[in-house]
Amino acid sequence: MDSATLRIGVLGSGSGSNMQSVLDAVLAGTLDAKICVVLSDVADAKILDRARDHGIPAQWLDCAPYKTKLDGEAERACVRVLNSHGVDTVVLAGFMRIVKPGLLAAFPNRVLNIHPALLPAFPGIAAWKQALDYGAKAAGCTVHFVDEGTDTGPIIIQKAVPVLEGDTPETLHARIQVQEHLAYPEALRLLSEGRLRVDGRRVIIAGC
Numbered sequence: 001m002d003s004a005t006l007r008i009g010v011l012g013s014g015s016g017s018n019m020q021s022v023l024d025a026v027l028a029g030t031l032d033a034k035i036c037v038v039l040s041d042v043a044d045a046k047i048l049d050r051a052r053d054h055g056i057p058a059q060w061l062d063c064a065p066y067k068t069k070l071d072g073e074a075e076r077a078c079v080r081v082l083n084s085h086g087v088d089t090v091v092l093a094g095f096m097r098i099v100k101p102g103l104l105a106a107f108p109n110r111v112l113n114i115h116p117a118l119l120p121a122f123p124g125i126a127a128w129k130q131a132l133d134y135g136a137k138a139a140g141c142t143v144h145f146v147d148e149g150t151d152t153g154p155i156i157i158q159k160a161v162p163v164l165e166g167d168t169p170e171t172l173h174a175r176i177q178v179q180e181h182l183a184y185p186e187a188l189r190l191l192s193e194g195r196l197r198v199d200g201r202r203v204i205i206a207g208c
């Protein structure tokens, strides 16, 4: 794959700090990308405000009647909006729904997710709390391509942090988020430089 300016569409449900880290890298000139549109399944999510503050088109995506997945008409609407903005790369940034094959087929090998754990440990919800409850001594984050499973796609980058005595879910999540904000721009930079190749389960990083 050749290097190219990524045309990113972001899907998120929450505060949007990961979207912000990607945007900051774009604005700093360290990531060759443009965030074309931000979509959220939560009408008043802070991620939408953050995008609008930077003049990025941002809109609520009505995902009814589903509670935990992006499917049916909502999925079709999502693909339509992403296509209408010329998106070629979909960045899931705290998007708390399962994406289904329709979105993946529209953007083959171009849907990425960040997960707050060292996969395959602790997939699913509140992974940092799962790690703490389990008694893990290390936690971290994973950026991966999305496949049809939940948090199962080929891994691009992982970053580890220690779990410290006295950690609460909040302190551990905050430590993981510092690494998330480095990992997502780094993974997208590799993608924009054409250095990622998916070979089965493995992501081969050219030049590493």
Ligand code: GAR
Binding pocket: 012, 013, 014, 015, 016, 017, 018, 019, 047, 093, 094, 095, 096, 114, 115, 116, 124, 125, 126, 127, 177, 180
């Ligand atoms: C992040 O920690 C992200 O890894 C997590 O939600 C948080 C969103 O924060 N995502 C998941 O748990 C997805 N399974 P943000 O809205 O500030 O980027």
